[in-house]
Amino acid sequence: MRILVIEDDKDVAGFVVKGLREAGHTVEHASNGRDGLFLAAGEDFDAVILDRMLPGGIDGLRLVEILRDEKKTVPVLFLSALGEVDDRVRGLRAGGDDYLTKPFAFSELLARVEALTRRSRGEGPTTEIVVGDLELDLLSRTVKRAGQKIDVQPREFRLLEYLMRHAGQVVTRTMLLEGVWDYHFDPQTNVIDVHVSRLRQKVDKPFPTPMIHTIRNSGYMLKAEPE
Amino acid sequence: MSGIAAKAAAMRRGRGSRFLRSASLRFALLCAALLGSGALAVAGFVWLEMIVLVDRNADEAIDQDATALISAVNRAPRELWLRALRDEIDVRLDKNANDAVYLLASPDWVVIQGTLARWPDELRGVKGWRTVHIEWFDQGDVQTMLRVLVLRLEPYGYNLLIGRTLQLRGQLIGILPEALTWAIAVVIAMATAGGLIVGRLFRNAIMNVSATALAVSHGDLTQRVRLSGRGDEFDRLAELINGMLDRIGRLMDGVRNVSNAIAHDLRTPIARARARLEDAIAAGRSNEELRAAMERAVSDLDEITSIFQALLRIAEIESGSRRSAFAPIDLAPLLADLADLYGAVAEEKGITLTLSSPDRLPALGDRTLIQQAVANLLDNATKFSPPGGTVSLSARSGAGTVVITVADTGPGLAEPDRARATERFFRGETARHTPGSGLGLALVQAVVLLHGGQLALEDNQPGLRAVMVLPAGPAADAV
Numbered sequence: 105m106r107i108l109v110i111e112d113d114k115d116v117a118g119f120v121v122k123g124l125r126e127a128g129h130t131v132e133h134a135s136n137g138r139d140g141l142f143l144a145a146g147e148d149f150d151a152v153i154l155d156r157m158l159p160g161g162i163d164g165l166r167l168v169e170i171l172r173d174e175k176k177t178v179p180v181l182f183l184s185a186l187g188e189v190d191d192r193v194r195g196l197r198a199g200g201d202d203y204l205t206k207p208f209a210f211s212e213l214l215a216r217v218e219a220l221t222r223r224s225r226g227e228g229p230t231t232e233i234v235v236g237d238l239e240l241d242l243l244s245r246t247v248k249r250a251g252q253k254i255d256v257q258p259r260e261f262r263l264l265e266y267l268m269r270h271a272g273q274v275v276t277r278t279m280l281l282e283g284v285w286d287y288h289f290d291p292q293t294n295v296i297d298v299h300v301s302r303l304r305q306k307v308d309k310p311f312p313t314p315m316i317h318t319i320r321n322s323g324y325m326l327k328a329e330p331e
Numbered sequence: 332m333s334g335i336a337a338k339a340a341a342m343r344r345g346r347g348s349r350f351l352r353s354a355s356l357r358f359a360l361l362c363a364a365l366l367g368s369g370a371l372a373v374a375g376f377v378w379l380e381m382i383v384l385v386d387r388n389a390d391e392a393i394d395q396d397a398t399a400l401i402s403a404v405n406r407a408p409r410e411l412w413l414r415a416l417r418d419e420i421d422v423r424l425d426k427n428a429n430d431a432v433y434l435l436a437s438p439d440w441v442v443i444q445g446t447l448a449r450w451p452d453e454l455r456g457v458k459g460w461r462t463v464h465i466e467w468f469d470q471g472d473v474q475t476m477l478r479v480l481v482l483r484l485e486p487y488g489y490n491l492l493i494g495r496t497l498q499l500r501g502q503l504i505g506i507l508p509e510a511l512t513w514a515i516a517v518v519i520a521m522a523t524a525g526g527l528i529v530g531r532l533f534r535n536a537i538m539n540v541s542a543t544a545l546a547v548s549h550g551d552l553t554q555r556v557r558l559s560g561r562g563d564e565f566d567r568l569a570e571l572i573n574g575m576l577d578r579i580g581r582l583m584d585g586v587r588n589v590s591n592a593i594a595h596d597l598r599t600p601i602a603r604a605r606a607r608l609e610d611a612i613a614a615g616r617s618n619e620e621l622r623a624a625m626e627r628a629v630s631d632l633d634e635i636t637s638i639f640q641a642l643l644r645i646a647e648i649e650s651g652s653r654r655s656a657f658a659p660i661d662l663a664p665l666l667a668d669l670a671d672l673y674g675a676v677a678e679e680k681g682i683t684l685t686l687s688s689p690d691r692l693p694a695l696g697d698r699t700l701i702q703q704a705v706a707n708l709l710d711n712a713t714k715f716s717p718p719g720g721t722v723s724l725s726a727r728s729g730a731g732t733v734v735i736t737v738a739d740t741g742p743g744l745a746e747p748d749r750a751r752a753t754e755r756f757f758r759g760e761t762a763r764h765t766p767g768s769g770l771g772l773a774l775v776q777a778v779v780l781l782h783g784g785q786l787a788l789e790d791n792q793p794g795l796r797a798v799m800v801l802p803a804g805p806a807a808d809a810v
Contacts, residue, residue: 187640187643188643188647189647189653189656189699190652190653190656205640207632207636209633257671259668259671285668285672287672287699287702287703287706288699289644289699289702289703289706290637290640291672291706291710292707292710292714292767292768292771293676293710293713293714295672295673295675295676298675298676298679299672299675302675321626
């Protein structure tokens with residue numbers, strides 16, 4: 105994927121660019137708002153990672169607003185030291201698709217960017233999600249694996265749906281908390297782990313190959329074929 | 332003009348304008364102006380009234396004369412009317428020699444009898460009341476003001492003038508202005524003095540406040556405005572300002588305490604991370620060991636970050652800015668979700684989590700913050716309950732309030748600890764060895780206060796019971 109990083113802090117930018125390249129992406133970098141806008145408006149990217157406070161006369165919020173005015177729909181992830189609830193709301197309202205507060209773990213950033221690009225590819229409304237032998241019927245809200253019906257609670261269904269929509273991608277605990285429970289804070293206990301392990305009991309345990317994998321220091325990944 | 336002189340003039344102007352700008356002088360001038368114009372109005376009124384009175388007296392006397400003279404003419408036999416009139420004029424003249432003027436003239440204004448040498452030109456052919464200046468026939472060029480009534484005696488065609496000199500009026504005009512001017516001057520002087528005195532009172536009161544404000548703005552928060560003890564408006568203002576300073580002082584202390592606590596509590600994880608990294612460098616063993624040390628250091632830093640985030644969140648809540656995001660919300664599904672989220676955790680630990688809540692729980696507030704507050708309470712409850720224990724989450728609508736209770740069967744908190752449990756970084760004796768930052772209840776407290784509610788920590792015998800009282804939503808009335 106082709107990703108544009110607009111970030112003025114050299115260390116953070118270097119760290120992010122290097123990490124994304126190692127993950128197999130093509131990365132362009134701009135260190136101020138003007139260059140960033142020039143690149144973002146002129147070329148096609150799969151995602152933009154954008155610092156909010158930028159030199160060069162155009163800050164992050166303004167940059168996104170201009171992009172959206174120009175009908176550029178490239179997904180934008182804000183990366184900012186401004187972490188108040190209102191800052192987040194302002195970022196999303198300006199046209200950002202996700203908001204990550206500094207300091208951050210690279211795995212979190214990578215997972216979120218990859219999730220963004222998947223979302224932007226626009227799968228449209230579907231009635232069924234299939235990953236390997238696992239089937240999720242969104243209308244009847246039923247789950248089948250290898251043709252065998254699995255009973256899940258409503259919340260477990262949504263958790264599984266989220267994992268399947270991001271099949272093959274890492275999803276972090278925070279992403280699950282936001283995407284499944286709509287909670288925008290970090291609970292001190294790892295409540296997510298408990299829920300994922302319950303889901304595993306139902307989806308993985310009765311079957312020979314597990315599909316929900318724990319990714320160390322990051323989160324979880326659901327995928328069809330074992331490594 | 333030389334430079335020095337110009338500078339001196341500028342200084343004088345500066346001093347002058349500063350004096351002119353002073354509020355007490357303005358106040359004194361305003362008093363003087365108001366009272367002075369009042370006095371002027373009174374003086375003017377007195378003046379006019381005196382003149383009118385004098386004129387009226389003259390008119391009455393003339394009227395009496397006219398009545399007497401005409402009745403004398405009417406009483407006398409027809410052929411003797413002139414004789415009778417002249418006699419009567421003589422009688423009247425004797426009586427009022429001081430200020431009376433009588434003049435009888437033939438139809439062609441030839442004087443027959445009277446106190447004037449000739450008929451005044453300006454009174455030829457006129458009838459009725461007049462006020463005129465006339466040259467007194469036996470006093471040369473002295474002018475006198477006269478009030479006169481001119482009559483024509485029909486059917487004889489003779490002219491009769493009856494008048495009074497307005498000497499008293501002249502005298503009054505001589506005395507009154509001076510007297511009144513003095514009176515006005517005294518009033519203005521006293522008003523100015525009074526204004527200056529009252530102004531000085533105000534200025535002293537204000538100087539008192541501004542001296543304190545100056546000291547405070549220079550960093551001396553111990554200064555207070557002096558009270559006069561009279562209990563007047565100035566004292567009440569002083570009390571208000573002192574109360575405000577007390578509150579600022581307490582807040583400053585709070586900030587100082589929090590800063591100290593932050594410095595202290597962050598030092599521990601930072602020291603830990605530092606020690607790990609230093610140890611790894613010094614020992615310099617295998618790659619594996621280095622990697623492990625670094626990973627632990629990163630997680631220590633993450634812990635520090637999360638403490639910062641919690642502190643910033645509490646500060647954000649306490650600043651009150653989130654109040655703008657308040658909206659009517661139904662807490663029932665929110666609590667059900669939380670019970671679901673923590674139910675799994677509780678079950679894992681062998682704890683029973685129960686939920687009792689009405690179907691609808693309308694409230695007014697910030698959804699995310701209430702979520703987080705209840706989550707923190709559930710977090711604590713599940714963390715401290717022993718296996719086999721019970722955590723109960725219950726809610727009910729009260730009079731204009733929503734009461735959310737989280738109770739556990741853990742070790743609870745000792746009475747003195749309960750009072751301090753909502754302070755930042757406070758950790759009870761039993762919590763020393765469990766993970767946590769000591770910020771959970773501080774955040775709950777901040778959220779509850781933001782909503783104008785109350786948080787009570789009670790003894791659950793055994794365990795802790797946290798009771799959150801929040802204001803009910805607008806929909807509560809409709810239910």
